[in-house]
Amino acid sequence: MEKFHRECQRWKFRCEQTQIPSTPTLEIMLLSLPEDLYTNVAMCFYLLLAMPVSTASAERLFRTIRRFKTYLRSTMTTERMS
Numbered sequence: 001m002e003k004f005h006r007e008c009q010r011w012k013f014r015c016e017q018t019q020i021p022s023t024p025t026l027e028i029m030l031l032s033l034p035e036d037l038y039t040n041v042a043m044c045f046y047l048l049l050a051m052p053v054s055t056a057s058a059e060r061l062f063r064t065i066r067r068f069k070t071y072l073r074s075t076m077t078t079e080r081m082s
Contacts, residue, residue: 004040011041 035042
């Protein structure tokens with residue numbers, strides 16, 4: 001944990017000293033990152049890039065399931081009820 005903390009401090013100092021845009025994206029940060037010097041920071045950036053931005057796909061799936069179940073309930077005939 002101490003190594004990661006020192007590495008983050010070095011990365012922060014490097015960002016302050018270099019000419020990185022004021023609002024960089026993670027892609028820009030990764031391109032300017034020497035991975036052999038900042039292995040843990042690079043790993044954190046890759047994890048952040050892999051994380052989903054929102055839960056929209058899961059919400060869409062649940063909404064579709066709910067709509068399908070509603071359709072099945074509303075079209076239930078006497079044959080299906082028994």
